Amino acid sequence: MGLAIEVDGLTKRFGVVQALRGLDLAVPTGEVVGFLGPNGSGKSTTIRILLGLLHADGGRATVLGGDPWVDAVRLHRSIAYVPSDVNLWPNLTGGEAIDILARLSAPLEPARRAAMLERFELDPTKKARTYSKGNRQKVALVAALASRADLLVLDEPTSGLDPLMEAVFTDAVREVKAEGRSVLLSSHIFAEVEKLADRVTIIREGAAVESGTIAELRHLTRSQVTVAVDAGADRLAALAGVHDLHQQDDHVTFAVDEAELPSVLAAVAALQPRSLVANPPSLEELFLRHYGDDLAAAERRATAADREGARS
Amino acid sequence: MTAVSTRPAAPAPAPTPDAASQARRPADPFAGIGAALRLVVRRNRVRLVTWLYVVVGLFAYVAVYYRSIFDTQQSLDDFARVSDTPAIKALTGLEAAPNTMGGAVWTKIWMTCALCLMLGVAFLVTRSGRADEELGRTELLRAHMLGIHAYSTAAWLVNAALCLACGVGVAVASILLELDPDGAGVTGSLVLGASIAGVGAVALGVAAVANQVATTSRGANMIGAAVIGAFYVLRMLGDLGDGRLTWVSPIGWGQEMQPWGANRWWVLALLLGLTVVLHLVALRLEVRRDLGAGLVADRPGPARAPERWTRPLGLSLRLQRGPIIGWSVAVLLSAVLFGSVVDAMTDLLDDASSTMTDVIGGTGVDDLVALLVEIIALVVSVFAVQTALALRTDEAAGMAELQLAGAVPRARWALDRLVIPAVGSAALLVVSGALLGWSYGASTGSAGQVGSLALAALAYWPAVMVVVGVAVVLFGWAPRVAVAATWAVVGAMWVVVVVGPALRLPDWLLDALPFAATPAQPAEPFSWTPVVVLAAVAAVLVWLGVDRFRRRDVVTA
Ligand SMILES: Nc1ncnc2c1ncn2[C@@H]1O[C@H](COP(=O)(O)OP(=O)(O)O)[C@@H](O)[C@H]1O
Numbered sequence: 001m002g003l004a005i006e007v008d009g010l011t012k013r014f015g016v017v018q019a020l021r022g023l024d025l026a027v028p029t030g031e032v033v034g035f036l037g038p039n040g041s042g043k044s045t046t047i048r049i050l051l052g053l054l055h056a057d058g059g060r061a062t063v064l065g066g067d068p069w070v071d072a073v074r075l076h077r078s079i080a081y082v083p084s085d086v087n088l089w090p091n092l093t094g095g096e097a098i099d100i101l102a103r104l105s106a107p108l109e110p111a112r113r114a115a116m117l118e119r120f121e122l123d124p125t126k127k128a129r130t131y132s133k134g135n136r137q138k139v140a141l142v143a144a145l146a147s148r149a150d151l152l153v154l155d156e157p158t159s160g161l162d163p164l165m166e167a168v169f170t171d172a173v174r175e176v177k178a179e180g181r182s183v184l185l186s187s188h189i190f191a192e193v194e195k196l197a198d199r200v201t202i203i204r205e206g207a208a209v210e211s212g213t214i215a216e217l218r219h220l221t222r223s224q225v226t227v228a229v230d231a232g233a234d235r236l237a238a239l240a241g242v243h244d245l246h247q248q249d250d251h252v253t254f255a256v257d258e259a260e261l262p263s264v265l266a267a268v269a270a271l272q273p274r275s276l277v278a279n280p281p282s283l284e285e286l287f288l289r290h291y292g293d294d295l296a297a298a299e300r301r302a303t304a305a306d307r308e309g310a311r312s
Numbered sequence: 313m314t315a316v317s318t319r320p321a322a323p324a325p326a327p328t329p330d331a332a333s334q335a336r337r338p339a340d341p342f343a344g345i346g347a348a349l350r351l352v353v354r355r356n357r358v359r360l361v362t363w364l365y366v367v368v369g370l371f372a373y374v375a376v377y378y379r380s381i382f383d384t385q386q387s388l389d390d391f392a393r394v395s396d397t398p399a400i401k402a403l404t405g406l407e408a409a410p411n412t413m414g415g416a417v418w419t420k421i422w423m424t425c426a427l428c429l430m431l432g433v434a435f436l437v438t439r440s441g442r443a444d445e446e447l448g449r450t451e452l453l454r455a456h457m458l459g460i461h462a463y464s465t466a467a468w469l470v471n472a473a474l475c476l477a478c479g480v481g482v483a484v485a486s487i488l489l490e491l492d493p494d495g496a497g498v499t500g501s502l503v504l505g506a507s508i509a510g511v512g513a514v515a516l517g518v519a520a521v522a523n524q525v526a527t528t529s530r531g532a533n534m535i536g537a538a539v540i541g542a543f544y545v546l547r548m549l550g551d552l553g554d555g556r557l558t559w560v561s562p563i564g565w566g567q568e569m570q571p572w573g574a575n576r577w578w579v580l581a582l583l584l585g586l587t588v589v590l591h592l593v594a595l596r597l598e599v600r601r602d603l604g605a606g607l608v609a610d611r612p613g614p615a616r617a618p619e620r621w622t623r624p625l626g627l628s629l630r631l632q633r634g635p636i637i638g639w640s641v642a643v644l645l646s647a648v649l650f651g652s653v654v655d656a657m658t659d660l661l662d663d664a665s666s667t668m669t670d671v672i673g674g675t676g677v678d679d680l681v682a683l684l685v686e687i688i689a690l691v692v693s694v695f696a697v698q699t700a701l702a703l704r705t706d707e708a709a710g711m712a713e714l715q716l717a718g719a720v721p722r723a724r725w726a727l728d729r730l731v732i733p734a735v736g737s738a739a740l741l742v743v744s745g746a747l748l749g750w751s752y753g754a755s756t757g758s759a760g761q762v763g764s765l766a767l768a769a770l771a772y773w774p775a776v777m778v779v780v781g782v783a784v785v786l787f788g789w790a791p792r793v794a795v796a797a798t799w800a801v802v803g804a805m806w807v808v809v810v811v812g813p814a815l816r817l818p819d820w821l822l823d824a825l826p827f828a829a830t831p832a833q834p835a836e837p838f839s840w841t842p843v844v845v846l847a848a849v850a851a852v853l854v855w856l857g858v859d860r861f862r863r864r865d866v867v868t869a
C-alpha cells in the first residue's frame with residue numbers, strides 16, 4: 001500500500017523559533033492518521049508545508065507522490081484542506097465561499113454539497129461576517145467533505161463545533177475512509193483522534209515522539225495501580241517499569257509500563273498487599289505524558305512531593 | 313474637545329414596557345475609561361509620535377528653510393507675487409498676508425500639515441474602532457467592566473490630544489522660529505496652531521461617525537478619506553472661484569482663520585462646534601447599534617457563487633466592488649468639477665485686459681490644467697495602491713491561504729488580482745482626463761481638449777504603475793511591513809510633489825520621481841523617453857515582487 005503523505009526529517013525555523021526539528025510522519029493511502037500534539041507543537045506548520053504554503057528548511061515531504069512545494073497546483077486538485085482558523089470573505093455568503101473553495105480544489109458533487117449543508121445545519125445564505133467560529137469552520141468542512149478529494153488535510157477541524165456537530169463530523173470522516181480516501185487529522189484532543197484514526201503520530205516541540213497504530217500504542221501505555229502494603233514500598237520504586245510512585249500512609253500508587261506488568265505484579269505479590277486496585281491503560285494518559293511544560297512542571301511537583309513523603 | 317464632558321451623567325432609566333422600541337442608554341457608559349485610555353496609548357504610541365513628528369517636523373523644516381532663503385522684505389514681496397497663481401490657489405489656497413515670513417511658510421506647508429493630521433487621525437480612530445471591533449477585540453474588552461462608550465471615547469480623547477499636541481507644536485515652532493512680524497506679538501502663531509488643531513478635531517469627528525456607520529475598517533477609512541477629500545475639493549473650488557465654497561468646507565474654515573492676516577479666532581468656534589456635533593451623533597449611533605454591526609442589518613445573500621469567481625480576477629472584482637465604484641465616482645466627479653473651474657477662469661480672462669491675459673492666460677491656465685491632471689493621477693495612484701495592497705491584506709487575513717490551498721498557481725493568483733489596479737487606473741486616467749477636457753472645453757467649444765487631456769492623463773499611467781510596483785515588491789519581499797511601508801512611500805511622494813525643492817534634495821533625484829518625470833501636459837511637451845522608462849521600471853518591480861511571492865512562505869498576520 002502506498003503512502004499518501006510521507007515526511008522525513010522535516011525542519012522549519014521562524015526567526016529564533018525552531019518550529020520543526022526533524023519531524024517524521026506517514027499517512028498510508030486509505031487510512032485516517034491522527035496528528036496529535038499540544039498547542040504550538042508544530043502541527044499547523046507541518047500542514048502548511050504539506051500544502052506548499054510554507055517552504056521547509058530541511059528534510060523531505062512527499063504528498064500523493066509529488067513535491068508539495070513544486071507540484072502545489074497539480075496536487076491541490078486532489079486535496080481538500082480545512083485550516084484551524086477559518087477566515088472567510090466577510091461580505092460573501094457561506095454558500096458562495098463553499099463554491100469558491102470547492103472549485104479551486106477537487107470537484108464537488110452538488111448532491112453531496114446539499115446533503116452536507118443539511119447535516120451540518122448550515123444556512124448558506126448568511127454573510128460570513130455574521131457566522132460564529134463554529135459556522136465558519138462548518139463552511140470549510142462542507143467544502144472539504146463534499147469534495148471528491150483523494151486526501152483530506154484537516155487542521156483541528158472540530159475546535160469550534162458543538163458535540164452534536166462533532167458526531168456529524170465523525171460520521172462524515174468514517175464515510176470518507178470507507179471510500180478508501182486518506183485523511184490527516186490534526187488535533188489536540190485525544191478522544192477525537194481515538195474514535196477515527198487507524199494510526200497516530202504524537203508531535204511535541206517539532207518532533208514526533210510516538211508513532212504507530214492505535215494497537216501498537218496501547219502497548220506503550222501504563223496501568224495505574226494502587227496497593228495497600230505494610231512495608232517495602234520503597235522497593236517498588238526501584239523496579240523497572242514503575243513510574244510516578246506516590247505514597248500516602250500505607251497506600252502506594254504508581255504507573256506500570258504495560259510490558260513490565262508481569263514482573264511488577266510478582267513483586268507486589270511478594271509484599272503481600274491487603275488490597276489492590278488497577279486501572280486499565282488509557283491512550284489519553286500516554287498522550288498526556290508527552291504533553292508540554294505544564295505536565296513536566298506537574299511531574300516535578302509530584303516528585304518533590306515524593307521526596308517529602310519519603311523523608312517523613 | 314469631545315462631547316464627553318458636556319454630557320450630563322443621565323441616571324439609568326427604569327425599564328419601560330415599550331423599552332424595546334426606544335434605544336435605552338446603558339448605565340455607566342464611560343466606566344473603565346482610564347484602562348481604555350492606557351490601552352489606546354500603549355497600542356498606538358509609535359504611530360502617535362510619528363504623526364506628531366511628521367506634522368510639526370514638516371512645518372518646522374519649511375520654516376527654517378524659508379527663513380534662510382527669504383532674508384529681505386523684497387524677496388518676500390517677490391515670493392508673494394509669484395505664488396499668486398491659479399495653480400497655487402488650487403493646491404494650497406492663498407494666505408491673507410502672503411508677504412510676511414509666516415504667510416510664506418503658510419502658503420507652502422499649511423495645507424499639507426492639515427491634510428496629514430486629518431488623514432492620520434481618521435486612520436488612528438479606525439484602528440481602535442472598527443478594526444478592533446471587526447477582529448473581536450472590542451468584544452473581549454466590553455465583556456469586562458467597560459461602559460458602552462468607554463473604548464471609543466478613549467480613542468477619541470487620545471486623538472484629540474494628538475490634534476492638540478500638533479497645534480501646540482506648530483505654534484511653538486512658529487514662535488521659536490520668529491515667524492511673527494516684529495512688534496505684532498505671537499497672535500499669528502497661536503491662530504496658526506489653533507487652525508491646525510481645529511481641522512484635526514473635525515477629522516476626528518468625521519472618523520467617529522464613519523466608524524459607527526461602516527461595517528468594516530476598510531469602509532470606515534474609505535468614508536473618512538472621502539469626506540476629507542470632499543472638504544479639500546470644495547475649498548479648492550472656492551479658492552479658485554469667488555470664495556463662497558471655501559466657507560462650506562471645514563478645511564476652508566481653517567484657512568479662513570488667516571494667521572497673520574485677519575487672525576480670526578471666532579472661526580475656531582465653528583470647527584469645535586462641528587466636532588462636538590459629530591461626536592454627539594457618533595455616541596447616539598453607538599447606543600443604537602449592536603456591537604460588531606453597522607446601522608443596517610445584513611441581509612441574506614445568494615447560496616451559490618457564479619462560475620466566474622473561480623478565477624482570482626473574477627472573485628476580486630466582486631470583493632473590490634466597493635473601492636472600485638467609490639474611487640471611480642470620486643475621481644470622475646473631481647475631474648468634472650476641476651474642468652468647470654478652469655472653464656470659469658478662462659471666461660474671466662476673456663474680460664480682463666490683454667496684458668493680464670498675457671501674464672496669466674498663456675502659461676497660467678496651462679500650468680493649472682497640468683497641475684489638476686497631476687492631482688487626478690495622484691488620486692488614481694491611491695486607488696491603484698489600495699487595490700494592489702489587497703494582495704497583502706487578503707494574505708494576512710488568511711483568505712489567500714484558502715485559495716492557494718486550491719489549484720491556483722501563486723503567480724497567477726497575484727497577477728490576476730493586479731489586473732484591477734492596472735486596468736482600473738488606466739481607465740480612470742483616460743476617462744477623467746477626457747471629462748476634465750470636456751467640462752473645460754464645453755463653453756470655449758474647443759472639442760480637442762477631450763482627446764488631448766485624456767492622453768495627458770494617460771501619460772501618468774506608467775508612473776502610477778511604478779507606485780503599484782513598489783507595493784508589489786514590498787508585498788513580495790517584506791510582507792509584514794508592506795502595507796505601512798507602501799503608504800509611507802505614497803505619502804513621501806505627495807510631500808515631495810508639494811514641498812519639492814525645499815527638501816534640498818538633488819534636482820536629478822526630484823526629477824526622477826515618477827510623477828515629476830512624467831511630462832506635465834499641457835504645460836510641457838510630451839516625450840516618450842520618461843514614459844517608456846517608467847513603464848519598464850514598473851514591469852520590473854511587479855516581476856520582482858511576484859517572483860519573490862512564488863518562492864516565499866505564505867505569511868498570515
Ligand atoms: N509565522 C510564524 N512566525 C513565527 N513563529 C511561528 C510562525 N508560525 C508558527 N510559529 C511558531 O511555531 C511553533 C509551532 O506553531 P504551530 O505549527 O502553529 O503549532 P500548532 O499548530 O501545533 O499549535 C509555535 O511556537 C509558533 O509560535
Ligand SMILES: [Mg+2]
Pocket residue numbers: 040043044045084155156
Ligand atoms: Mg495549529
